[in-house]
Amino acid sequence: MKRYEPPADWSIQAYKFALDPSDAQVLGLRRNTGAARFAYNHMLRRISAVQAQRAAEASYGVPEADLTPWQGWSLPDLRRTWNEIKQWVAPWWAACSKEAFNTGLANLSAALGNWHAWRTGTRKGRRMGWPRPKRKHARRSARFTTGAIRVDPGYRHVVLPRLGRIRTHESTRKLARRVQAGTAQILSATVSETAGRWCCSFQVAVQRTLGRPTHAPEAGRVVGVDAGVKHLAVLSTGELVPNPKPFNAALQKLGKAQRRAAQRIGPYDPKARRKRTTSNRWQRAQATVTRLHATVATVRADSWHQLTTRLAQQFDTVVAEDLHVAGMLRNRTLARSLTDAAPATLRRHLGCKTRWYSSILHVADRWYPSSKTCSACKTVKLKLSLAERTYHCTTCGLSLDRDVNAARNLADLVRHVDLELPGDATTGRGAYGRPVRPAPAGRAAGRETSRPAHPVNAGRQRTAADRESHFTH
Template sequence: FFGKRAKYPRFKSRKKSRRSAEYTTSGFRFRAGRLTLAKMADPLAIVWSRPLPEGATPSTVTVSQDAAGRWFVSMLCDDTVTLAPPTTSAVGIDAGITSLVTLSTGEKIANPRHERRDRARLAKAQRELSRKARGDGANRARARRKVARVHARIADRRRDFLHKLTTRLVRENQTVVIEDLSVRNMVKNHTLARAVSDAAWSDLRSMLEYKSAWYGRELVVVDRFFPSSKLCGACGTIRAKLPLNVREWTCECGAVHDRDVNAAKNILAAGLAVSVWGAGVRPQRESSRTGQPAVKQKTPRREP
């Protein structure tokens, strides 16, 4: 605002945004798995998502409420993640919309399309909210919470699916190779923006980054200009054009390729070349959770 790059900041209402309170060691008591906050006579009734690490003592407790009206308690404590047993397998991952990810093994994992499945319910809740008069009325507040609950349902299911998928990929493979996608530019395409946002490729990559660091795996990121789909995995010929509606193509050498499987195999081959030989490596953006960068391949552009 003061740099003349934004408008006057808007007031953030505590009723609509996420509310939270943080308690230090003097503000709570945690005994026998029961949490009691300051000025409370009885412990909180909590449904635990998972037990605390054995022997761990929380140092900070944060209580928060989201827009849907749900309450959460998070505890900060010291813990060490156990490294996964080493393995020799590696996998290349090609992200897509019809298939969320296609693996170099030929396996295709379908896109659950969580937003599309609840789109009618969300549209109905938003229509009801639009008919309520603006202000602090109870009717509008109830309609707003209904919309927030639909959004929370979509986000929770998407996050749960991505966590299970990324944990499986990291545990089963020593090296995971992905492509550096420019999601910010992709969502500018109004035809695909909704589907790209629902796929949550950025969340997928973020989870792979910090879980690879946790379990002692290697994550290799191939440059976005690498022609993974147009490159023939058999002879190395690069096809001049390959429209998105072409899902299977035949190379001049006679090899028949599934577009996504071929791309995943090429991504794996390029990633292994980076991992083994170290050619074309440059630092990649650090993960906010681990602070450790993954390896990224820099492929020189072809001269016209």
């Protein structure tokens, strides 16, 4: 069957609904998610065994042509092998949807592909190790791409393959009306369990009408956003967005729940070095810990969604920083607070929502000295420690909160640069630009200052074409 390809002008969006399944439907959900885990683990063990067997045969001098046939890890190869062996390794396979097994095989293919890409140097970033087997009590999920996948016209049920009609906790009216109007097409559905709550997430191709909200201010407004820890974000307008700090608020309850779970009989005994049957009291205590973590994640996500939606609707241009959060987490003093604030979420959310509301997102260079630069006279300080929460300029005498000063510098970064965005971006419809780092006034010895020019380019005047080449859209 030919895969559905949405039109080029449609965007991909997710609609997530909490499910209210019956006891029989919960068993069906667990059966299908367990099938995905089983297929993943079995094929991983098979690939590992084949790899070890080939290495042993090669050590004995067996020719390459006589080695055990290699098991490919592309999705078609995994599917072909699974269909050949499933009647022996999983005689119960007919009780589950074929999409459940395909979920595990697709995840395994992606994991092995990432490992191989890192080994060959084609994938950058942190080290990708050999995939590990999925645990039985880990997060359960399964993805459906074919079959009966739809939203019930009554706005209170969803229909999934082999699971049937499942009631939802909330209305599905937003998605159902789009599907009925022909402006949305459901591509897939993913069921998952988090803290005992089952959810269904639809991947939908949406035809979105680009335009500014009716309540949006006048055009041409620019805002700089400085993400932080003390405040969730500081705007160039002077607004300080409070940080709910959900993990810090739940820390006392979380510590008490974890101590209670540690006193129960869990799945692993450190002294016996073996697995054992878990007690019901441990499972209840562990469920409490999971619910607290889920609440923290939900509060954090809600605070970022509210802020980024408001910024994309009320401003024409939003300027954010390219933060190296992984490097910032190496500071053990700020690691917990940074994880609780999740500052990298700002740019990810704005990247989508600025396209939805016809605004423009610009990402400042990672080494642009927004905190060290004076927003009035543009003088750059040599050093500025984290303890200095107020910026004092020795040149013009400006005294301002350092986060507000950084946000104003981010906003000025776009106001003083002549942007020529190609194509549809000239109308401000969701352009994604990365301005070049301007040379600071004064030579500073900090890491956030501009780097010296290359000897080949030394003394050459910058043209409009050079400025345009530094933008990535």
